[in-house]
Amino acid sequence: MNKNQYLKKTFELAAECRYFELNVFKNVEKKIIKFPVYLSAGQEFISASLSTICKQKKVVPELFPQHRCHSIYISFGGDKKKLVNELLGKNDGCTYGMGGSASIHSKEIKMFGHDGLMGTQGPIGVGSCFVSKKPTIIFLGDASAEEDYVLASLGWASFKKLPILFIVEDNNLSILTEKKTRRHWEMHDVAKGFKMKSYNIDDNPLNFLKISDRFFKEPILVNVNTNRLFWHAGAGIDSPKTFDRYKLILKKNEKSYKKIDDQKKRMIDILWKKQLEKQ
Amino acid sequence: MEKTVRETIKEIVFKHLKKKKYKAYGQCLSAVGWVGGTLPELYEKDGMVELSMADVAGGGIVVGAALAGDRPIYVIRYQGFNWFNCPIILNYACKSKEIWKIPCPIFIRGIAMEGGIGPVAGSSHHSLYHRMPGVKIASPMTPKEYKKVYQQFMKDDSVYYVSEHRGSYGNKEEIKDINKKNPDVTFFSISITRFEAIKAAKILRKEKINVNFHNILWLKPFNIKQSWIKSVNNSKISFIFDDDYRDGIASTLAHKLMSKSQKKVIPYGLKDKSAGFSKDRDNLPPSAADIMRLVKKFLKK
Incomplete structure (x- = not known):
């Protein structure tokens, strides 16, 4: 896969995630979805890039996400119909009606559900990888990364040289509390303190590609500066000025990507419509 | 010759690691005393895994190990340490089978003792586990009881909290019920x-x-x-x-x-x-x- 193919594939996945989340947004507003949802719009290029890289490497990683995880599920090939059903509160959803938005899982794509306690996926993912020795991705937010047990598990993963990729989706916000009011240190520096290789990048897909040679050979932490487009939970917009990478990439590549954007929008809208009709 | 509870536990742990190829986890395991003589002198290559001193993370690591197919034994040296060790076990491992249909069996050895050791290290704290669905709790005090609990765990896919007491480690005898017709x-x-x-x-x-x-x-x-x-x-x-x-x-x-x-x-x-x-x-x-x-x-x- 060359660079352009990589970018195209990444955009395709990001488009699926984006239009999926826009449909969730709409159905939360209409009160068709009745429980708390954690929308990942704005952050979708992280999972889209990682999934594309894993496919290129022919690696099927074990995934340990946390609550804001729809894009991870979709990017890595989770069954979208089942996710719609889960969000509609049906028992034939991807987590049998038990997962809602925050605790979804998929055995098919090796995605483990999250229990709702911030950061537990850190030590759990480390323990799983310690036994399996399989390539593992642990997704954290900039807030959950602060949990003491996350920091301790980073240290142990580094000590045991486990093939884990720690991804910190750093949207700078814990609900609405900014990072600067919570701490004066950065996760990539902490990782270095634990003798782990680490990077601080933004969510441009090319940044992941540049460092991907190192993935799964040793424990690595990547702090990814990104933006959450919508509220922490539910359907709402904190600021209309929030940077939107999806729109930027689409604008820059309108000629080649507009068709993909339209196609994915149509595909996801139809998927939602069909599942809603079955209600 | 009959075995004590201590020897029984040690033998179970040895077989769990060396024959069944599972692992035991905990803090300060391979130290002088080998947790009251209940652990065989084995190291990480044999499946005896020394965790760091981070209690909460340690519990989480063991949960992950169980998800990956290990049937870990988790040694908690003093039951009061459960205040830090059990949160991820209770909130993830105990619920995993029900929420995600993925069993997460862990054999937790919580060890009690008391007498001049203060408010945390002293006593049993099995009540901490009791309110959570998805956990089984036993408190074996005899060799046969301990074997029975372990054997049941090996046939089951639940989380087991085994409330041990150092005061029983020297015991070789079974304790019989007394059940007469007209008790006071x-x-x-x-x-x-x-x-x-x-x-x-x-x-x-x-x-x-x-x-x-x-x-x-x-x-x-x-x-x-x-x-x-x-x-x-x-x-x-x-x-x-x-x-x-x-x-x-x-x-x-x-x-x-x-x-x-x-x-x-x-x-x-x-x-x-x-x-x-x-x-x-x-x-x-x-x-x-x-x-x-x-x-x-x-x-x-």
Whole structure:
């Protein structure tokens, strides 16, 4: 896969995630979805890039996400119909009606559900990888990364040289509390303190590609500066000025990507419509 | 020659690691003492995994190990350390089968002791686990009981909290129930209190107070036997003794026994106060003398 193919594939996945989340947004507003949802719009290029890289490497990683995880599920090939059903509160959803938005899982794509306690996926993912020795991705937010047990598990993963990729989706916000009011240190520096290789990048897909040679050979932490487009939970917009990478990439590549954007929008809208009709 | 509880545990751990190729995890395992002589002298290459001193993360790492197909034994050196060790076990491992249909079996060895070791290291803390769905709790005090609990765990895919007590490690004997037709009093006894309660029962019998005595091995699920209800209904008064605080499992089990019978069952565990280090300030489980005093007080003898 060359660079352009990589970018195209990444955009395709990001488009699926984006239009999926826009449909969730709409159905939360209409009160068709009745429980708390954690929308990942704005952050979708992280999972889209990682999934594309894993496919290129022919690696099927074990995934340990946390609550804001729809894009991870979709990017890595989770069954979208089942996710719609889960969000509609049906028992034939991807987590049998038990997962809602925050605790979804998929055995098919090796995605483990999250229990709702911030950061537990850190030590759990480390323990799983310690036994399996399989390539593992642990997704954290900039807030959950602060949990003491996350920091301790980073240290142990580094000590045991486990093939884990720690991804910190750093949207700078814990609900609405900014990072600067919570701490004066950065996760990539902490990782270095634990003798782990680490990077601080933004969510441009090319940044992941540049460092991907190192993935799964040793424990690595990547702090990814990104933006959450919508509220922490539910359907709402904190600021209309929030940077939107999806729109930027689409604008820059309108000629080649507009068709993909339209196609994915149509595909996801139809998927939602069909599942809603079955209600 | 019969084995002690200590030797039984050590043998189980050895086979779990060397024959079944699973792992045991904990802090300071391979140190002098090998956790009271219950661990074989094995190292990480054999499956004996030293965790860092981060208690909460340690519990989470063990959960991950169980998800990956290991059937980990997790050693918690003092039961009070569960305040830090159990959150991820209770909130993930215990719920995993129900929420995600992915079992997460862990054999947790929580070790109790008491006497001059303060409010955290002292006593049993099995009540901490009791309220969470998806956990099984046993408190084996004899070699056969310990084997039985382990064998059941190996056939099951649930989280097991095994409430051990160092005071039982030297024990080789099985403890038999006493179940006579016309008791004056019935004892239900948990953990280390079983040794003192049966001692009290035997002395009281010599003093013409007939005591029925029932071992409580399984705290959860708590399957009430018909003979227990009969015994309670035939007694003037019944007690349940525990090495954890009275406002914990003992009270819950007493309530369950009372709901099924027509008589009072009094929970008697640690007092509702923090244990100090000096002898006068300690908070200990009931001794045989305490139990006898209690019985006589209720029977007005």
